[in-house]
Amino acid sequence: MRQRVLETAQRLGYRPHRYAQILAKGRSGIIGVLQSSGILQINIQRTHHVLRLIRENGFHPLVADSTGYPAETETACQSLIDARVEGVLLQNASIGPSQIRQFQNAEIPVVALSGGELSHVPQVRADVCQGMLDLTNHLLALGYRRMRLLGLAGADGSGDLAWPTAERIKGFRTALTNAGLQYEDTDVQFSQRPADSMVPYRSGFDGMQRILQASPLPEAVLCSNDDLAIGALCAAAGAGRRVPEDIAVTGFDNSPMSEFTMVPLTTVMHQTERMVRQAMEMLMDLMRGKEIPEADRLVKVPCQLVVRRSCGANQ
Amino acid sequence: MRQRVLETAQRLGYRPHRYAQILAKGRSGIIGVLQSSGILQINIQRTHHVLRLIRENGFHPLVADSTGYPAETETACQSLIDARVEGVLLQNASIGPSQIRQFQNAEIPVVALSGGELSHVPQVRADVCQGMLDLTNHLLALGYRRMRLLGLAGADGSGDLAWPTAERIKGFRTALTNAGLQYEDTDVQFSQRPADSMVPYRSGFDGMQRILQASPLPEAVLCSNDDLAIGALCAAAGAGRRVPEDIAVTGFDNSPMSEFTMVPLTTVMHQTERMVRQAMEMLMDLMRGKEIPEADRLVKVPCQLVVRRSCGANQ
DNA sequence: CTGTTAGCGCCTTCAT
DNA sequence: ATGAAGGCGCTAACAG
Numbered sequence: 001m002r003q004r005v006l007e008t009a010q011r012l013g014y015r016p017h018r019y020a021q022i023l024a025k026g027r028s029g030i031i032g033v034l035q036s037s038g039i040l041q042i043n044i045q046r047t048h049h050v051l052r053l054i055r056e057n058g059f060h061p062l063v064a065d066s067t068g069y070p071a072e073t074e075t076a077c078q079s080l081i082d083a084r085v086e087g088v089l090l091q092n093a094s095i096g097p098s099q100i101r102q103f104q105n106a107e108i109p110v111v112a113l114s115g116g117e118l119s120h121v122p123q124v125r126a127d128v129c130q131g132m133l134d135l136t137n138h139l140l141a142l143g144y145r146r147m148r149l150l151g152l153a154g155a156d157g158s159g160d161l162a163w164p165t166a167e168r169i170k171g172f173r174t175a176l177t178n179a180g181l182q183y184e185d186t187d188v189q190f191s192q193r194p195a196d197s198m199v200p201y202r203s204g205f206d207g208m209q210r211i212l213q214a215s216p217l218p219e220a221v222l223c224s225n226d227d228l229a230i231g232a233l234c235a236a237a238g239a240g241r242r243v244p245e246d247i248a249v250t251g252f253d254n255s256p257m258s259e260f261t262m263v264p265l266t267t268v269m270h271q272t273e274r275m276v277r278q279a280m281e282m283l284m285d286l287m288r289g290k291e292i293p294e295a296d297r298l299v300k301v302p303c304q305l306v307v308r309r310s311c312g313a314n315q
Numbered sequence: 316m317r318q319r320v321l322e323t324a325q326r327l328g329y330r331p332h333r334y335a336q337i338l339a340k341g342r343s344g345i346i347g348v349l350q351s352s353g354i355l356q357i358n359i360q361r362t363h364h365v366l367r368l369i370r371e372n373g374f375h376p377l378v379a380d381s382t383g384y385p386a387e388t389e390t391a392c393q394s395l396i397d398a399r400v401e402g403v404l405l406q407n408a409s410i411g412p413s414q415i416r417q418f419q420n421a422e423i424p425v426v427a428l429s430g431g432e433l434s435h436v437p438q439v440r441a442d443v444c445q446g447m448l449d450l451t452n453h454l455l456a457l458g459y460r461r462m463r464l465l466g467l468a469g470a471d472g473s474g475d476l477a478w479p480t481a482e483r484i485k486g487f488r489t490a491l492t493n494a495g496l497q498y499e500d501t502d503v504q505f506s507q508r509p510a511d512s513m514v515p516y517r518s519g520f521d522g523m524q525r526i527l528q529a530s531p532l533p534e535a536v537l538c539s540n541d542d543l544a545i546g547a548l549c550a551a552a553g554a555g556r557r558v559p560e561d562i563a564v565t566g567f568d569n570s571p572m573s574e575f576t577m578v579p580l581t582t583v584m585h586q587t588e589r590m591v592r593q594a595m596e597m598l599m600d601l602m603r604g605k606e607i608p609e610a611d612r613l614v615k616v617p618c619q620l621v622v623r624r625s626c627g628a629n630q
Numbered sequence: 631c632t633g634t635t636a637g638c639g640c641c642t643t644c645a646t
Numbered sequence: 647a648t649g650a651a652g653g654c655g656c657t658a659a660c661a662g
Contacts, residue, residue, distance in 0.1 A: 001648070013420075018397050019334035019343075020639035023654045028334075037363060039571060044354055045513055051380070060394070063378065065366070079375070082333050105328075198360055201575040234575040256354060260516040260549040262577040316632070335655035338638045 022084065030060045031283070032085035032108075034076055036093040036115070037065040038197040040227055041255035042270065043092050046114065049276040050091055057284060059086070066093060067197055073099065081106050087287045089279060090115055109286035113279040117163040122286070122297040124279040128164060128252070131268040131303030132171030135222065135250060138266075138305055140179050142312055144220040144248060147176075150207045150232060151224040153190040168224055168252070191228065204231025208249075212239045217247060220311070226251035226258045226267055233262045233310070244312035254306050266311035269304045337399065346598070347400035347423075348378040349391055351408040351430070353512040355542055356570035357585065358407050361429065364591040365406055372599060374401070381408060382512055388414065396421050402602045404594060405430055424601035428594040432478040437601070437612040439594040443479060443567070446583040446618030447486030450537065450565060453581075453620055455494050457627055459535040459563060462491075465522045465547060466539040468505040483539055483567070506543065519546025523564075527554045532562060535626070541566035541573045541582055548577045548625070559627035569621050581626035584619045 022028045031054045035047055047063070054061040062083055064076035077099045080088055087109050094116040103110050112123040139147060149172050151165040169188055176183045191207030194200050204223060208231065211221055223229035229251035236243050243249050243263045251258050254269035278299055282292060307313055323329075337343045346369045350362055362378070369376040377398055379391035392414045395403055402424050409431040418425050427438040454462060464487050466480040484503055491498045506522030509515045519538060526536055527550065538544035544566035551558050558564050558578045566573050569584035593614055597607060622628050 015393075015397055017338070017399075017639050019337045019399065020654090021641075022334045023332070023338055023656090024639080024641040026641095026654070039356055039359055041354055041513075044359065048352060048513070078330075082330055084332075084334065198356075198363070199571045201572065205575065230572070230575050233577075234579075237577070256514045257516065257545070257572070260520065260545050262548075262552070264549075332655050335638085336657075338640090339655080339657040341638070341657095 027086060028060075028084040029058070030062050030083060030085045031057075032080035032083065032088040033061055033063040033091055034073075034080065034088060034093045034095070035063055035065040035091045036197075037067050038200070040200060040225065040253075041257060042225070042253040042272070045256075046272055046276060047091055049273055050089060050113070050280075053276055053280045054089075057280065068093075070096065077102060081108065087111070087283045089113055089283055090118070090121070094118060109283060111279050111283040111286065113275060115163075122282050122292050122299075124275050124282065124299045124301065126270040126275060127300035127302050128268075129167040129171040129174075130300075131252070131305070132168045132222070133175045134171075134303070134305045135252075135266075135268055136172050136175035137179075138307065138313075139220050139222070139248065139250070139311060140175065142248075144312075145181065146216065146218045147172075147187065147220045147222060148211055148214075148218040149188045149222045149224070150204065150211065150228055151188060151190060152193050152203060152228070165224055168222075172222060200225075200227040201231035201234070204228030205235045206231075208232035208235035209239070212236065212241065212247075217241075220248035220250070222250050222252075224252055226253045226255040226261075226265060229265055229267070229310075230257065230261055233265075237262060244310055248312045249310050251310075258306075259308070261310075263310045264308035266308045266313070267306050269306050271301050271304070275301045343399040343401060344374055345377050345398060345400045346372075346374045347395035347398065347403040348376055348406055349388075349395065349403060349408045349410065350378055350380040350406045351512075352380040352382050353515070355515060355540065355568075356572060357540070357568040357587070360571075361587055361591060362406055364588055365404060365428070365595075368591055368595045369404075372595065383408075385411065392417060396423065402426070402598045404428055404598060405433070405436070409433060424598060426594050426598040426601065428590060430478075437597050437607050437614075439590050439597065439614045439616065441585040441590060442615040442617050443583075444482040444486040444489075445615075446567070446620070447483045447537070448490045449486075449618070449620045450567075450581075450583055451487050451490035452494075453622065453628075454535050454537070454563065454565070454626060455490065457563075459627075460496065461531065461533045462487075462502065462535045462537060463526055463529075463533040464503045464537045464539070465519065465526065465543055466503060466505060467508050467518060467543070480539055483537075487537060515540075515542040516546035516549070519543030520550045521546075523547035523550035524554070527551065527556065527562075532556075535563035535565070537565050537567075539567055541568045541570040541576075541580060544580055544582070544625075545572065545576055548580075552577060559625055563627045564625050566625075573621075574623070576625075578625045579623035581623045581628070582621050584621050586616050586619070590616045 051061045064079050066073040066076040090112040092115040110121050112118050112121050114125050191203040194203050241247050251265040251267035254267045258265040258267050366376045379394050381388040381391040405427040407430040425436050427433050427436050429440050506518040509518050556562050566580040566582040569582045573580040573582045
């Protein structure tokens with residue numbers, strides 16, 4: 001009997017009504033992904049992995065993306081809550097305290113992957129501080145001394161930095177200090193956040209143009225990400241400076257493009273898959289009601305140096 | 316009374332249960348987006364516009380992405396059907412006849428935006444044939460004669476080309492013919508589709524390397540998209556050839572990166588927003604039960620030439 | 631204008 | 647094993 005019903009259902013191409021199931025069961029089987037929209041390759045790759053892993057865990061992904069404007073973030077979070085997601089993964093996105101509270105009230109666990117600083121939200125991020133430290137040490141070993149870090153200014157222009165930039169600065173300066181070098185505030189050049197998140201290169205271009213006006217010229221410019229570095233390379237070329245002969249340039253993220261830039265970029269690789277996997281595990285644990293001990297709420301996954309030509313090694 | 320209820324609901328932060336609404340109303344208010352995953356900037360931008368427009372029309376977007384493998388495409392379509400979407404926008408994705416039938420059976424209208432050839436599905440695409448023709452004419456006017464088109468081979472290696480490539484070849488050859496030039500089959504160099512959709516540059520790199528072995532060297536290489544062109548620029552640099560002095564290179568798509576490449580790329584711009592808007596209108600019409608007259612089922616939106624330095628003009 | 635009721639399609643529980 | 651019933655939260659149709 002049961003057999004016959006199932007066969008007939010099969011034959012008629014019957015598919016259960018997911019929303020009726022959700023209504024009856026009280027759970028949606030959906031995991032939300034809140035993503036900051038943009039074109040940074042590393043983010044696209046990470047989201048790709050996130051979606052795959054969500055499916056592998058037997059859930060349906062639902063992505064909401066926000067450009068980072070508070071109103072839009074609010075809408076995106078609300079849409080996830082309305083969609084009855086059972087958990088949320090912040091992919092390089094940050095949310096405010098009010099949104100965090102909303103998720104808490106709805107008893108929806110949240111885990112952050114990369115992205116800015118977030119209190120009360122377990123987070124997995126690349127150890128960019130260590131990555132930048134390794135990179136700086138590498139440049140020091142190559143003999144560079146006068147270095148400049150090129151990073152993005154804070155979102156609101158208020159001067160407070162996004163975590164990722166702050167961590168990079170920390171790694172950079174620690175390496176300089178360890179080497180017995182002095183650093184000044186001016187060793188960091190801030191570039192304005194791109195007006196259009198689809199064109200991040202312009203920021204690197206502008207920032208590099210300003211750096212190139214300095215005299216003496218820095219010997220090496222460390223960019224906060226590969227996309228900035230691409231803009232920086234372009235600015236250097238426009239100013240008639242050769243990389244790395246006249247000035248070394250490095251990136252960060254090891255995005256697919258970084259191998260095919262004007263000069264192949266020396267950069268720092270994230271262990272993307274490992275990070276995503278770890279974040280998913282945390283989220284699944286939370287969804288099963290497990291508590292995450294305080295000590296494990298911030299996981300830092302090491303980065304690895306990728307040496308190519310733009311730093312002047314490997315010529 | 317009604318007032319008081321609404322106020323209280325507001326105060327308690329009540330939100331209606333979307334799935335119960337869907338169940339009761341019989342319509343989901345969701346529009347599905349089937350997208351071929353990948354990192355091509357033009358696609359990311361287009362999807363961005365698509366999502367925005369879906370929301371502006373009062374619907375919720377749901378994206379399903381597929382790497383193009385038949386099994387995955389099948390799953391993606393099924394998930395859209397299960398999600399009770401009221402319409403589907405194919406964004407640079409193609410589906411087989413069996414999937415088309417599934418959508419028809421479920422009475423879900425489908426409109427394609429860009430992407431490959433699709434029978435029985437209304438489509439909006441950039442007029443890449445005209446774009447390539449304009450580009451080729453531009454190069455002819457600059458004096459180039461020995462030109463080579465670098466495109467991607469068909470997905471299955473069976474030799475049949477994806478529409479976009481075929482259209483580019485058509486425009487290219489038409490321009491040559493109009494100029495009274497002969498062309499041979501060897502004027503087109505096919506490069507293998509990237510194994511990893513996240514690294515499209517390699518294909519351009521490999522293809523260009525093969526082109527650079529020819530003697531005499533072509534005077535200009537027209538790449539099927541900007542990402543191929545980036546790989547091609549890299550290969551040219553690696554072989555010690557200057558662009559555009561030794562060999563001109565052009566792209567296609569006017570992706571954000573194209574302005575910041577080794578040499579700013581001469582390329583062809585799509586009218587993305589207009590295309591997306593038109594596709595959405597078609598879909599909304601279909602969802603309202605309107606028929607699309609045969610003549611309007613394939614909309615070609617003109618492309619515009621963007622001249623930068625890689626073609627040897629604007630030096 | 632307010633109040634009531636019968637589903638929407640499924641799952642769960644309980645009874646046979 | 648199979649069958650029957652109640653309810654998930656909402657909407658639409660209808661009654662007062």
